[in-house]
Amino acid sequence: MSRPRAKLTNKFPGCPVESTLSFIDGKWKGVILYHLMLEGTLRFNELRRRVPSVTQRMLTKQLRELEEAELLSRTVFAVVPPRVDYALTRRGESLRPVIMALKAWGDENVLCDGERMVLKPLESPPVSRSKFEPA
Amino acid sequence: MSRPRAKLTNKFPGCPVESTLSFIDGKWKGVILYHLMLEGTLRFNELRRRVPSVTQRMLTKQLRELEEAELLSRTVFAVVPPRVDYALTRRGESLRPVIMALKAWGDENVLCDGERMVLKPLESPPVSRSKFEPA
DNA sequence: ATGGACGGTATCCTTTTCGACACTATAGGC
């Protein structure tokens, strides 16, 4: 959650959009929330395996910020080796429609295979074909 | 659209979430899209008035990035004083469910009035009340 | 002639973010 963005959360309309973005902004928060929505509770290294490119340090940081935002809960078990569980809170769970909307748009519009991100061509353009023109 | 974020758009699942975020990330993109969704075509200074805290430079930058991402179109009229219209493309329009999901969550969960952003308390906790207990 | 509206650029600077790398502690297996 970037402070400067939070600062502009003022009266102007459209603020709800920006403030919601400020919660899931941060390079890894979206994916983290997504995986927790798919799989429920996950441990630190389980998350790490699901998001291979995140570094340990960044994952920790993002998880801490999500915890501070009350979107997920962190449960430490006093065992060795250590065990820490991460799970969505009810508020985190309430983000499901948002995350799923993000995923749906990405699925429809972006090709994620290669090295870079590619926009898919738009499908079924909104042609209003004349009645007299054959399909 | 931040390049580093785009770089990580790799094969791992959850990528669609991140790549969609990369399109609307940038401190002002969410609001800009939101206003264009509400009001249709807007001119530069009309947008500026709707987002009072954005500087001219930043507004220009964000609009250029949105244009490059094919989410909005920029139409210059060769008149004086200059006139430039911004409108959603079809792809930009396709983000409507996403932006509206963001707005809905913000409306439900964040208080935007004062100087800072405040989480609203959760309402209607998921109590499973006994049949024998009166409401 | 002065100032404003319009839609920007150019320059400089600070803040924020992100990643690399090294380091920690403990228990169990070989």
Added chain:
DNA sequence: GCCTATAGTGTCGAAAAGGATACCGTCCAT
């Protein structure tokens, strides 16, 4: 005695994002 797994922390530096300020040219109204 050494390696592994677990879940981190600390420090450093590069890069990106964002903000402040000044400037441009033309037309119109005062």
